[in-house]
Amino acid sequence: MRNTIQCLATALLIASPLAFAQSWEIGGLAGGGYFTNATVKSPVGSGNVGFKPGPSFGAIVGSNMNRYISGELRYEWQPGDLKVSGSGGEATFNGDGHAIHYDFLLHARPTRSKIRPFVAAGGGVKIYRGTGKETAAQALSRLALLTKTTETKGMISVGAGVKTQIAPGLVLRVEFRDFITPFPRQVIAPSVGASISGWVHDFVPLAALTFVF
Numbered sequence: 001m002r003n004t005i006q007c008l009a010t011a012l013l014i015a016s017p018l019a020f021a022q023s024w025e026i027g028g029l030a031g032g033g034y035f036t037n038a039t040v041k042s043p044v045g046s047g048n049v050g051f052k053p054g055p056s057f058g059a060i061v062g063s064n065m066n067r068y069i070s071g072e073l074r075y076e077w078q079p080g081d082l083k084v085s086g087s088g089g090e091a092t093f094n095g096d097g098h099a100i101h102y103d104f105l106l107h108a109r110p111t112r113s114k115i116r117p118f119v120a121a122g123g124g125v126k127i128y129r130g131t132g133k134e135t136a137a138q139a140l141s142r143l144a145l146l147t148k149t150t151e152t153k154g155m156i157s158v159g160a161g162v163k164t165q166i167a168p169g170l171v172l173r174v175e176f177r178d179f180i181t182p183f184p185r186q187v188i189a190p191s192v193g194a195s196i197s198g199w200v201h202d203f204v205p206l207a208a209l210t211f212v213f
Contacts, residue, residue, distance in 0.1 A: 023063060023111070023212070024061070024062065024063040024212075025060065025062045025064075025072065025171070025211070025212050025213075026060065026061050026062075026210060026211055026213075027059070027171075027208050027209050027210030027211055028057075028060070028208065028209065029056075029057070029058045029059070029173070029206050029207065029208035030055070030056065030057050030207060031055070031056045031205050031206035032053060032055055032056055032204065032205060033053060033054055033055075033056045033080060033097075033202050033203070034202070034204075035050050035051040035053065035080070035200060035202050035203075036198070036200065036201040037049065037050040038050055038198030038199070038200070039197055039198055040086075040144050040194055040195070040196045041194060041195055041197075042143055042190070042195075043194075044142045045143065046086060046143075047085050047086020047143045048086065049083065049084045049085075049143070049144050049183075049196060050082075050188075050200070051080045051081065051082060051095065051097075051200070051202075052080050052081040052082075052083055053080065054079050054080030054081075054096075055078070055079065056077070056078045056204050057076070057077050058075050058076035058077060058099075059075050060072050060073075060074050060208060064111055067111050068107050068110060069104065069106055070105045070107070071102065071103070071104050071105070072102070072103055072105065073100075073102050074099070074100075074101055074102075074103060074124075075098070075099065075100050076097075077096065077098055078098075078202070078204075079096040080096060080097065081093060081094055081095055082094075082130055082187065082188055084140045084143055084144045084146060084188065085140070086140055086143055087140070089139060089140060090139075090140075091138055091139035091140045093132040093146035093147075093148075094130070094131045095128070095129055095146075096129050097127065097128050097202075098127040098129075099124065099125075099127075099155060099157075099179055100124050100125055100126075101122050101124025101125070101155055101157045101179075102122050102123070102124060103121060103122030103159075104120065105119070106118060106119050106120075114164065115163070115165075116162065116164075117160075117161070117163075118160065118161055118175075119159070119160045120157070120160065120175070120177070121157065121158050121159075122156075123154065123155060123156050124154075124155050124157065125152050125155055126152070126153050126155040126179060126181050127150060127152050128150070128151045128153065128184040129149070129150045129151075129187070130146060130148045130149050130187050130188075132146070133148070134148050142191055142194075143191055144188055144189060144190050144194065144196065145191060146187075146188060147187055147188070147189055149186050149187050149189075151185075151186040151187045153182050154182070155181045156181075157177060157179055157180075158177070158180070159177035159178060160175065160176060161173055161176060161206075162175070163210075165212075169212050169213065170209065170210075170211060170212075171209070171210045171212055172207070172208075173207065173208040173210060174206070174207050175207075175208070176203070176204070176205050176206070177203075177204045177206060178201055178202065179201075179202040180199060180201055180202075181199065181200050181202075182199055183196055183197075183198055183199060183200055
């Protein structure tokens with residue numbers, strides 16, 4: 001909870017200059033995250049490591065740069081268990097992720113249009129956390145260890161969606177994002193002699209309500 005509050009405070013501090021732009025957008029979002037797995041290989045066998053699907057909640061603060069391009073600061077919180085699987089078994093560990101990023105949006109239609117498809121690209125950081133209780137014996141520890149650790153990775157954000165004005169000053173957004181990071185090898189640590197290869201793709205369908213001023 002403390003780290004969540006710190007992440008929110010950081011996002012709001014960075015976003016505060018945007019709030020004084022002539023045309024700006026602010027709102028909340030919700031959806032779900034679906035992660036790709038990475039491969040772990042060791043002398044005793046191989047398996048998969050990654051994160052279980054989970055919900056996603058967050059906030060948006062943005063501003064229009066011109067009729068077709070806008071920029072926005074975003075924060076997403078994603079609770080989801082860490083996992084390692086192999087040899088027909090699976091071990092899990094409580095965890096979550098915090099994404100803070102700035103994206104540029106290119107719209108197909110100008111401002112004041114009721115329907116505005118867009119593509120988005122940007123970057124920032126993602127904070128991975130293991131929040132469970134560590135034990136002396138963990139299943140599949142010969143492949144990887146699920147740890148109570150915090151690790152920050154650089155993140156690429158890409159996606160697309162559509163904005164629909166549903167009332168004066170109120171916009172419904174539906175979008176799909178891919179948050180891409182190197183694999184967090186401290187939170188999910190390969191065992192001695194093991195190696196983990198691959199990146200994390202976090203596929204996130206989202207819906208948002210925003211106020212446009």
